[in-house]
Amino acid sequence: MLYNLWNKGTIDRLLSEAGFSFKKSLGQNFLTNPDVCPAMAAAAADSDTGVIEIGPGIGVLTAELAQIAKKVVAIELDERLRPILEKTLADFDNTSVIFADVLKTDLKKIIAEQFSDCKKVAVCANLPYYITSPIIMALLESRLPIDNITVMVQKEAAERLSAEIPSRAVGAVTLAAAFYAEREFLFDVPRHCFTPSPNVDSAVIQFKIKPDVGLKVKDEKLLFRLIRGAFEHRRKTLVNSVSAAGVVSKDQILTALETLGISPTVRAEQLTLEQFGALADEVLK
Numbered sequence: 001m002l003y004n005l006w007n008k009g010t011i012d013r014l015l016s017e018a019g020f021s022f023k024k025s026l027g028q029n030f031l032t033n034p035d036v037c038p039a040m041a042a043a044a045a046d047s048d049t050g051v052i053e054i055g056p057g058i059g060v061l062t063a064e065l066a067q068i069a070k071k072v073v074a075i076e077l078d079e080r081l082r083p084i085l086e087k088t089l090a091d092f093d094n095t096s097v098i099f100a101d102v103l104k105t106d107l108k109k110i111i112a113e114q115f116s117d118c119k120k121v122a123v124c125a126n127l128p129y130y131i132t133s134p135i136i137m138a139l140l141e142s143r144l145p146i147d148n149i150t151v152m153v154q155k156e157a158a159e160r161l162s163a164e165i166p167s168r169a170v171g172a173v174t175l176a177a178a179f180y181a182e183r184e185f186l187f188d189v190p191r192h193c194f195t196p197s198p199n200v201d202s203a204v205i206q207f208k209i210k211p212d213v214g215l216k217v218k219d220e221k222l223l224f225r226l227i228r229g230a231f232e233h234r235r236k237t238l239v240n241s242v243s244a245a246g247v248v249s250k251d252q253i254l255t256a257l258e259t260l261g262i263s264p265t266v267r268a269e270q271l272t273l274e275q276f277g278a279l280a281d282e283v284l285k
């Protein structure tokens with residue numbers, strides 16, 4: 001039996017039959033809008049795609065993905081959702097659920113074991129807000145063999161992650177994401193599209209993973225330390241922020257900026273990713 005899993009009445013009935021109550025600490029806000037999940041699924045997957053979903057809840061996005069993708073593996077932390085998901089996903093034989101913490105799950109292994117017959121792999125999720133950044137950064141940094149990450153996050157995070165570089169909206173996470181992926185803000189999802197309704201709006205963002213990291217630097221770890229240090233004190237100049245963060249000395253960074261012809265009073269948000277790369281390489285000389 002197929003359920004309208006976005007329907008508030010259906011959600012309430014399924015949850016009350018299972019004696020389920022929402023845990024705010026797990027970021028449990030379930031979608032109640034019929035249009036969001038089909039749009040996310042269509043952006044993330046096609047019939048050749050194996051999809052990893054994070055946090056299926058009662059399976060509203062999972063069911064859409066199951067109808068579009070070749071295979072879906074959903075990872076859910078909350079065991080209390082098991083009896084509900086067994087009901088709601090019963091009709092989809094290309095879909096399975098693993099009950100585990102996504103941050104402790106070996107996604108490389110899942111991809112190798114479950115998606116060997118899929119031409120591409122995607123991650124698609126309405127992410128639990130309390131761990132949005134750790135999940136996105138772990139996905140990007142682990143260099144999984146994936147085509148895209150299509151996720152719903154808080155609107156503010158989506159704007160930061162997809163910000164044009166350079167611009168005032170840029171943060172360290174923007175540059176880190178741009179290092180690994182092409183970023184695109186897809187659409188807004190207002191707060192009234194969920195039960196319970198969160199006190200912030202959301203948005204869907206897509207990362208298309210660069211097959212080969214575009215920017216080549218001598219020491220990637222130094223690049224990321226430099227980026228984090230540069231944005232640690234947003235009101236300071238890059239020189240003062242980086243040196244206060246203890247990444248490199250004031251003299252080193254000033255000399256590097258001078259060699260590259262960049263103003264000594266530049267702020268982190270005014271540099272491109274390529275300029276940060278050149279700066280990291282110059283500091284090493």
Ligand code: SAM
Binds near residue numbers: 030078128129
């Ligand atoms: N996909 C559903 C929807 O769109 O209605 C639910 C999304 S809800 C925002 C986030 C889901 O992530 C919840 O089901 C929650 O239990 C689950 N979750 C929270 N922390 C998790 C973790 N560390 N690993 C896996 N799932 C997690």
